[in-house]
Amino acid sequence: MVGEIGSVSAVVRRWADRAPGRVCLVFHGRDDVIRRLTYADLARRAAAHARLYRARGLRPGNVLMLVAHSTPGFVTAFLGAQEAGLLAVPCPPPEPLESARRVRERMREIVARCRAGAFLDPESDASDVGLPEALAGSGVVVLTKPDATEAAPPASIGGSGPRSSLAYCQFTSGSGGRAKGVLLSHESVAANIRAMAEAYELSPADVFVTWMPLFHDWGLVGYVLMPLVLGHEAHVMTSLAFMARPIAWLELISRVGGTVSAAPNFAYALCARKISDEQTAALDLSTWRVACVGAEPVTRAATEAFVRRFARCGFRPSVLVPGYGLAEDTLCATSRHAGEGPRFEEISRQSLEREGIARLEPGGVVVASVGRPLTGHEIAILGDDGQPLGERRIGEIVIRSGSLMQAYLPGTEGEVSLAPDGRLYTGDLGYLADGELFVVGRRKDLIIRAGRNHYPQDIEDAVTDMPGLRSGRVVAFAAPGLERERIVVAAERASERGDEAGVLKLAVSDAVRATTGVIPDEVLLLPRHTLPLTSSGKVMRSEARRLYLAGAWSE
Numbered sequence: 001m002v003g004e005i006g007s008v009s010a011v012v013r014r015w016a017d018r019a020p021g022r023v024c025l026v027f028h029g030r031d032d033v034i035r036r037l038t039y040a041d042l043a044r045r046a047a048a049h050a051r052l053y054r055a056r057g058l059r060p061g062n063v064l065m066l067v068a069h070s071t072p073g074f075v076t077a078f079l080g081a082q083e084a085g086l087l088a089v090p091c092p093p094p095e096p097l098e099s100a101r102r103v104r105e106r107m108r109e110i111v112a113r114c115r116a117g118a119f120l121d122p123e124s125d126a127s128d129v130g131l132p133e134a135l136a137g138s139g140v141v142v143l144t145k146p147d148a149t150e151a152a153p154p155a156s157i158g159g160s161g162p163r164s165s166l167a168y169c170q171f172t173s174g175s176g177g178r179a180k181g182v183l184l185s186h187e188s189v190a191a192n193i194r195a196m197a198e199a200y201e202l203s204p205a206d207v208f209v210t211w212m213p214l215f216h217d218w219g220l221v222g223y224v225l226m227p228l229v230l231g232h233e234a235h236v237m238t239s240l241a242f243m244a245r246p247i248a249w250l251e252l253i254s255r256v257g258g259t260v261s262a263a264p265n266f267a268y269a270l271c272a273r274k275i276s277d278e279q280t281a282a283l284d285l286s287t288w289r290v291a292c293v294g295a296e297p298v299t300r301a302a303t304e305a306f307v308r309r310f311a312r313c314g315f316r317p318s319v320l321v322p323g324y325g326l327a328e329d330t331l332c333a334t335s336r337h338a339g340e341g342p343r344f345e346e347i348s349r350q351s352l353e354r355e356g357i358a359r360l361e362p363g364g365v366v367v368a369s370v371g372r373p374l375t376g377h378e379i380a381i382l383g384d385d386g387q388p389l390g391e392r393r394i395g396e397i398v399i400r401s402g403s404l405m406q407a408y409l410p411g412t413e414g415e416v417s418l419a420p421d422g423r424l425y426t427g428d429l430g431y432l433a434d435g436e437l438f439v440v441g442r443r444k445d446l447i448i449r450a451g452r453n454h455y456p457q458d459i460e461d462a463v464t465d466m467p468g469l470r471s472g473r474v475v476a477f478a479a480p481g482l483e484r485e486r487i488v489v490a491a492e493r494a495s496e497r498g499d500e501a502g503v504l505k506l507a508v509s510d511a512v513r514a515t516t517g518v519i520p521d522e523v524l525l526l527p528r529h530t531l532p533l534t535s536s537g538k539v540m541r542s543e544a545r546r547l548y549l550a551g552a553w554s555e
Helices: 007-020 039-055 073-085 100-114 154-158 188-198 218-232 239-244 245-258 265-274 300-313 347-353 456-461 499-517 543-550
Strands: 023-028 034-038 064-068 085-091 118-121 139-144 168-172 181-185 207-210 232-239 260-264 288-295 320-324 344-347 367-370 377-382 395-401 424-434 436-442 447-449 451-452 469-479 488-493 522-526
Touching: 007 218, 007 451, 023 039, 023 218, 034 039, 034 073, 034 320, 034 436, 039 543, 064 100, 073 085, 073 168, 168 188, 181 347, 188 232, 207 218, 207 245, 218 232, 218 260, 232 488, 239 245, 239 395, 245 260, 245 265, 245 300, 260 469, 265 288, 265 300, 265 469, 265 522, 288 447, 288 543, 300 320, 344 347, 367 436, 377 424, 447 469, 451 456, 456 469, 456 488, 456 499, 469 543, 488 499
Parallel strands: 023 232, 064 085, 064 118, 085 168, 118 139, 207 232, 207 260, 260 288, 288 320, 488 522
Antiparallel strands: 023 034, 168 181, 344 367, 377 395, 395 424, 424 436, 447 451, 469 488
16 A cells, blocks of 8 residues: 555555454564554544543643553553544653653653653553653643443544644654654655655565564564555564563574664664574574665674574575664665665775765775665765765765655754755765665764864774773764863673772773774773763763763762
């Protein structure tokens, strides 16, 4: 039904009419609990939620904050919001060890920022974390979920109510600073789904598998909304299950014959590192044909390690599909195509830092292609003067497409901006070569010293897998100094022991100097779980810098 997408809830109703018994979503919970939903189930439960919202006095255009568990309850509540013409705002569920006080504070902040009129946790009683008291006096209606077994009259399933042009509000991951609320229309979501379906060469036989959280654009759009619209079966497990047992992701792909699945770069590296040869013996990954990788810089080391580890399971290098996107463009803007495999270039560090040109040089800085613009997308690289740059010239990545956001929520604007002419200025730096996009960093994270541009990810990559440090838990940023900006490297220790700190700091400094030519002014060794992370697991450089300057870290 890709050619006739309206709201996703409307498409689900059409599927329920045409193929009511067709299984669309399969949720894999703890203790091997599996919950299957057909299109008829989904349409009936979404209609029950829509009636609940109307019965509680909510009207089209009202904002509904939804706790986005990886469960049927969230999906049906989300679709019910579209059915009732509400603006749904998915938000993260409480972390396992998060205190009730912290949950209340976080929920209050999101409610205030999105000006929510109602709140619903589809999987628990809001009183469990004291939310009625936390929201007292705010005017927010705290809802309880409807009876999942409630039967709806047939007319309610197919009935039409008031519609909003907005599909939902997606909060960004916050990698460039504080998370921002992105307002997306039904048309933008439809355009992005059509473009991804073409790039991945999807067919009716494809089976989706994900562990990405559903409050994240990748999990929600790529692995729930897209398969629902296109009629594919999607299997959903929790991100906690993946982090506890990375092999669980691959076991699920193997068990259900998954063909399309995705993860950030770190997840591929984690699987290659944590899963032994013995554990791979029972895996069959030969059905996997689209293994999307993105959400953070794609590295050759991680992808090659994954291929080496799982080639014996039938995994092929051509399956890897690097891409680039952001919530402001719904999900995906560029992608390698299915079957092409990754492409990496080695770039002269000197030309990168001094000239802003990506000159090929064997043994240089490795940069990944994130593919060509999806259908309906135009990508331009602009210089500081706003003019287009030529091939291999580094500048700001600017996007024009039918997938772009309508606007930010008032009060949540950021460095990514939608210009009056309809172009999105991403704040990311990159270059074009042979029609493909290569991303080299973020403009605001750039460290300039002695006229040279230093990209923090290069500094971080120099020590990310160093013994004694937690893999991937390192951040580099600039801080004010007396005569020049100081370069700070902060890393989480692999062990809580504080001995040999001086030796480890020296090793970090030497590795950074040997790789980049930069000598850090300060190296901080921090306890585990100290660095701030986005919802997709990326280190938040801006927030790390803020915490450092506020004196929040002490060794």
